[in-house]
Every structure is written in C-alpha cells, then in structure tokens.
Amino acid sequence: MYENIQKEAPEVYKALMREVERQSKGIELIPSENYVSAAVLEALGSVFTNKYSEGYSGRRYYGGCENVDTVEDLAISRAKELFGADHANVQPLSGAPANIAVYFALLEKGDSVVGMDLSHGGHLTHGHPVTAMAHLYNFYRYKTVKETGEIDYDEMEKMVLEHKPKILLVGYSAYSRDIDYERVRSIADKTGAIVMADIAHIAGLIAAGEMNNPTPHVDIITTTTHKTLRGPRGGMILCKEKYAQAIDKSVFPGFQGGPHENNIAAKAVAFLEDLQPEYKEYAKQVKKNAKKMEEKLKEKGYDIMFKGTENHLLLIDVTNKGVTGKEAQIALDKAGITLNKNMIPDDPRSPMDPSGIRLGTPAITTRGMKEGEMQRIVDWIDQVINNIDNEELLAGIKKEVEEMCLSFPVPGIKM
Ligand SMILES: *Cc1c(COP(=O)(O)O)cnc(C)c1O
Numbered sequence: 001m002y003e004n005i006q007k008e009a010p011e012v013y014k015a016l017m018r019e020v021e022r023q024s025k026g027i028e029l030i031p032s033e034n035y036v037s038a039a040v041l042e043a044l045g046s047v048f049t050n051k052y053s054e055g056y057s058g059r060r061y062y063g064g065c066e067n068v069d070t071v072e073d074l075a076i077s078r079a080k081e082l083f084g085a086d087h088a089n090v091q092p093l094s095g096a097p098a099n100i101a102v103y104f105a106l107l108e109k110g111d112s113v114v115g116m117d118l119s120h121g122g123h124l125t126h127g128h129p130v131t132a133m134a135h136l137y138n139f140y141r142y143k144t145v146k147e148t149g150e151i152d153y154d155e156m157e158k159m160v161l162e163h164k165p166k167i168l169l170v171g172y173s174a175y176s177r178d179i180d181y182e183r184v185r186s187i188a189d190k191t192g193a194i195v196m197a198d199i200a201h202i203a204g205l206i207a208a209g210e211m212n213n214p215t216p217h218v219d220i221i222t223t224t225t226h227k228t229l230r231g232p233r234g235g236m237i238l239c240k241e242k243y244a245q246a247i248d249k250s251v252f253p254g255f256q257g258g259p260h261e262n263n264i265a266a267k268a269v270a271f272l273e274d275l276q277p278e279y280k281e282y283a284k285q286v287k288k289n290a291k292k293m294e295e296k297l298k299e300k301g302y303d304i305m306f307k308g309t310e311n312h313l314l315l316i317d318v319t320n321k322g323v324t325g326k327e328a329q330i331a332l333d334k335a336g337i338t339l340n341k342n343m344i345p346d347d348p349r350s351p352m353d354p355s356g357i358r359l360g361t362p363a364i365t366t367r368g369m370k371e372g373e374m375q376r377i378v379d380w381i382d383q384v385i386n387n388i389d390n391e392e393l394l395a396g397i398k399k400e401v402e403e404m405c406l407s408f409p410v411p412g413i414k415m
Helices: 003-008 010-025 038-044 066-083 095-106 153-163 181-189 203-207 241-255 261-274 277-299 325-334 362-366 371-386 391-406
Strands: 087-089 112-116 138-142 167-171 194-198 220-224 235-239 313-317 340-342 356-360
Touching: 003 010, 010 391, 038 261, 066 087, 066 203, 066 235, 066 261, 087 241, 095 167, 095 194, 095 220, 095 235, 095 241, 112 153, 138 153, 153 181, 167 181, 181 194, 203 277, 235 241, 277 313, 277 362, 277 371, 325 340, 325 356, 325 371, 325 391, 371 391
Parallel strands: 112 138, 112 167, 167 194, 194 220
Antiparallel strands: 087 235, 220 235, 313 356, 340 356
C-alpha cells in the first residue's frame, strides 16, 4: 500500500503506516468514527480532487464540469432517497460548516435559537459560548430529565414560548436516546419556529430505518457523512423545497468556495452502499452491540447516563469506579482500546478532565464484531478501569486485544 508516498515523502509514509497499524490492531470505540470501504477510499484519492467546480450542477463557473456534475447529481439523488428528503446539498465541507451555512441562510444577527445543552449531549455548534456563532445569535439551551433520561420537552416548550426562536434545533453528539420529532414540531408550531435536526451521529441508523426519521416533521436536516453513514469526512444539508434556494445560496456563494468533488464522489459511493440490504443489517447490529455493552456494563455496576441506549453510543459516569474520564481514557489507550473522555450532564468537573467516558459501536461493527466480542471488550474495559496504574496488566490486555483484532480486518487496509 501507498508505494508512491513511500518513495516521495518517507516521513509521511512512516506516520501513515503507523496509523494503519494503530487502526488494525486497536479497538475503536469513539462513536463518531467508522471505517470507510476501499471504494470510498479510492474515490477520495481520485483525480476529482484536481477539479474546480464552483456553483451547482448545470450552472458552474468553470468549464470541464460534466463529470463532476454526474457524481454530484448521483450523490444528491441517493441522499434524497436515503432520507426521503425533497432537496439535498452535498457540498458542505463538514458537519460544523453545514450548521453554519444553515444559520447564515435563516438567521439575522441577534436572532434566537433554542438547542440542546452541550453537557447533556448537544454539540458545540449548537451555541456553546466558545463558538463564533454564539457571538452572532442568542442561543438558549434545554437539557434532559434526570429521572427518565429523556429530552426535557417541557423545558424546550417553555424556552420556545419565552424566547420565540427563529430556529428550534434538535440533535446531539453524546446523547443515547431517540428524539420525538412530532412533539418537537408541535412545540415549534406554537410560535412558528423553523425546526432543524442535526443528525450527524445517527444519520446512518435513521437511513437504515433503525431510528425515528425526522424528515416528515422538520424543515432542515444537517448531518456529517463520516460517522454512522460510513462515508468520507464531510457534511450535507437536506431540506424542504421551500428552503432549497436559501440553503444552496448560503453554502455557495454565501459561505464556501469550490466544492471538494473527490469528497462528493466518495459521498455518492458511500450513499449507494448505504442503500444496500447489507447496510441495513449493519445498522441493526450496531444497535444490538450497543445494547449488549449496556447490559454487560450495568452488570458490572457502571453508571449509564440517560437510562441506557437507543442508538449506537453510551455515556458513562465513571466516578463510582474511583477514576476520572481522562484517567480512564489514558489507561484504556495503553490497552489498545480507544474512546473519549466526555462531560456528563451538568458535570461538576472540567471539559479537559470530565467525569465520564463516551463509547460507541459503529467502527467495531463495521469490522464484523458481534455480541460475543462486546462481552470480551466490556470485560477488558472493566479490568483496565479497576487497574489503571498496573502497566503490566494493561500491556497484557493490549496483546489480547491485538490478537482478537487480527480476526476482524479493517476494510480498506491490506496488511
Ligand atoms: C460531529 C458533529 C458535528 C460536527 O461535524 P464536523 O464534521 O466535526 O464539523 C456537528 N453536529 C453534531 C451533532 C455532531 O455530532
């Protein structure tokens, strides 16, 4: 693999080969990550990267766009088919730029948005004070109900009635339950708010019919394409026809320059994969694996947030195990298990050393791991968390992890 890089750029090659090894030999539990197919990788590395194509299919500013038009049209029609959407824009460079393009399309400076609080699972781009967007617009953020683990729809309704936001935003990165889009719609309708769903994490599960589909109930959907959808790193906006023109103009020329057509070609490849029956089976297994991990972690006394999982991820407060999220992450890394430290709702600790860890099953399920492997992984996690300073034990587990991983090749990596 990668002979040309080896010849021309040996330092890059060395790091790349170490990364190939890391991805092959480790257990990847970061819920926003996945492994793309060899075909998606080929599209990403294709000559489409050489082409400028500002504008949209059939109305480009440059010549020679007939082939990029073909792949962009394919990506759009497949995206619409996956979600049952009226309109798709596949040019956003990633999830955050997709959200920003929507805000720019629909909001004036000083307008209000109601979205989900970061420590309850929301995303930075939903109005966290550190983001540039929070200086332009007024964000109000609802939380979840401790007793039920559900989104606090009553609080959401109060905020909507009080602040009359232009956008009511749902969607999350560290929350493990589904969303009642009908209820969200009825709340928004009380004041005429536009409903936006950011499905960056769960898009693949929605496309496969494994989670509620927001399309019939919301106006705008944003997503990444590299998480559960298992495509290239990128973003996408879906919307009702009514908003199509405003969204397209906002993405280009409003916010971005030339689209990355190699990336859009890879989206077209990934979306075709996502439409296959095998992908539906994959999405089912992602959920089954997460449920199995939940069951095993509960047996071992772990404090699962939001009363469990209905998707691909789990948020766990590790305080009762005598460690912080950061300590758990570092020790697990030494054992070949990658996940991320994460804030828990209203976390008393800091974002750099929070109380929780977040883990998910999209990547390991792509490798073909099933319930039996989930059991082994939870056993390893538990041993690590109970012995974070025992370097010998961590090294021993790393060996066992590597051995198991050998039987589950990563797509796109030839060893
Ligand atoms: C991951 C994520 C994003 C940001 O996507 P990037 O590609 O990292 O910019 C936005 N919203 C949600 C809910 C996410 O989970």
